[in-house]
Amino acid sequence: MLKYFIVTIVLLLAVSCVPQARTVTVYPSNDSFAWEWAPSNNYGSWSHSRIGKRGLNLQLDPNRGKHVWTALMFDLTPYSGITIDSAIVAVYIYETVGTFPPNEVWIAKCSDDWEENDLTWNNRPGYHNWLVPPAPQYAWWTIDVTTWAQAWIDEAYPNYGLWIGTNATSVSDFWIYTKEEPGTEVDPQLILYYTGINLESSSDEN
Numbered sequence: 001m002l003k004y005f006i007v008t009i010v011l012l013l014a015v016s017c018v019p020q021a022r023t024v025t026v027y028p029s030n031d032s033f034a035w036e037w038a039p040s041n042n043y044g045s046w047s048h049s050r051i052g053k054r055g056l057n058l059q060l061d062p063n064r065g066k067h068v069w070t071a072l073m074f075d076l077t078p079y080s081g082i083t084i085d086s087a088i089v090a091v092y093i094y095e096t097v098g099t100f101p102p103n104e105v106w107i108a109k110c111s112d113d114w115e116e117n118d119l120t121w122n123n124r125p126g127y128h129n130w131l132v133p134p135a136p137q138y139a140w141w142t143i144d145v146t147t148w149a150q151a152w153i154d155e156a157y158p159n160y161g162l163w164i165g166t167n168a169t170s171v172s173d174f175w176i177y178t179k180e181e182p183g184t185e186v187d188p189q190l191i192l193y194y195t196g197i198n199l200e201s202s203s204d205e206n
Contacts, residue, residue, distance in 0.1 A: 021085075026190040030073040030116040030161065031178045034124045036066035044116035047180040048095075051136075051164050052102045052173025065171035071110060071119060073161030074190040076152050084194045087149035089162070090142045091176040092186040098172035101136040106167070107143055110160035127163045136174055149192065 032044040108130030133143040152159040
């Protein structure tokens with residue numbers, strides 16, 4: 001009987017030591033948008049953000065439209081040292097204007113630091129290493145950023161967050177919720193998939 005008890009304990013310990021596939025959800029530490037139409041305005045306190053090209057008061061004249069980009073930053077310092085299997089940015093699209101989805105949507109790493117309550121079109125950081133994400137869609141839109149997230153975790157380069165923008169020539173934009181929206185159900189998210197110990201998701205501090 002003792003032999004079977006010992007075998008059971010050993011098996012339980014072995015199972016507990018097997019790395020488990022896990023996920024952790026990181027919410028933005030900063031999020032905002034910058035609009036070329038109002039280049040000195042800051043929108044860091046707004047509960048939604050915009051991506052596209054639009055004119056004032058929803059004008060659809062392409063000659064009057066100005067680009068608007070969304071900036072997101074996720075603090076990954078609590079996850080230093082982990083190796084991720086993949087990382088997905090997810091944003092919730094709930095409103096569109098003009099043609100949807102707009103053409104020439106891109107995502108890129110910000111090249112300099114920024115603060116959500118200070119960001120404007122005039123002082124916006126540059127961007128680099130841009131890529132073309134899947135076409136936007138209503139509700140949850142997901143973009144793979146595995147390489148960037150791992151490099152941020154490893155501190156291979158500074159984590160200044162990312163831009164989501166468009167070089168659209170026609171007037172078209174879409175709106176996503178930000179962390180200022182009450183609750184976390186529709187907030188922007190960076191979802192890390194990894195194998196290892198359990199990690200806590202970040203809180204949503206508006």
